Amino acid sequence: KAGVTQTPRYLIKTRGQQVTLSCSPISGHRSVSWYQQTPGQGLQFLFEYFSETQRNKGNFPGRFSGRQFSNSRSEMNVSTLELGDSALYLCASRPGTHFSTDTQYFGPGTRLTVL
């Protein structure tokens, strides 16, 4: 099976712009999560989607949003970019069968740089 894929791999934006990141989960996986990784804060949870519904959202401002499509692919959007949004954004998928047994598989990430 192909792994989790993320596009684009690298992005450079300026403050005030908006950006959309895309994630394709492993075939058959119904749950997609997004995480932000920075040197200072480590890995922080953004949100999780299951069958097109947002199940949970982390402690991030409303500028961060996402959605999941019927084929389980997911996008996240960040509006009005700030310098502090520079980070590695990681997408993860899991089967969506059960929390106890579901291994979470991560994509290679999108490196976002805000100038």
Added chain:
Amino acid sequence: KQEVTQIPAALSVPEGENLVLNCSFTDSAIYNLQWFRQDPGKGLTSLLLIQSSQREQTSGRLNASLDKSSGRSTLYIAASQPGDSATYLCAVRDDYKLSFGAGTTVTVRA
């Protein structure tokens, strides 16, 4: 709020030595604990998942233990190789999200 701590933050060993990486968490209400590996600038690779009802899991040279009541997990890597050099992260799953430790950066010297 779940707090996950990994000690030490960095570790350097000669090739062939066994590695012991520690992870502790504050809230025992978890579904599972996962160990991941991250190479510089890359995504996370899942190494092992231990369900909350299990005590240990093994995969090749890797063995991970879980003591949920004391909030601790240990990852053992036998006979380390230079290719094992990476950052190792542990994460615990509740019904909300994965909570990650800051990681242990391992360097295996040839």
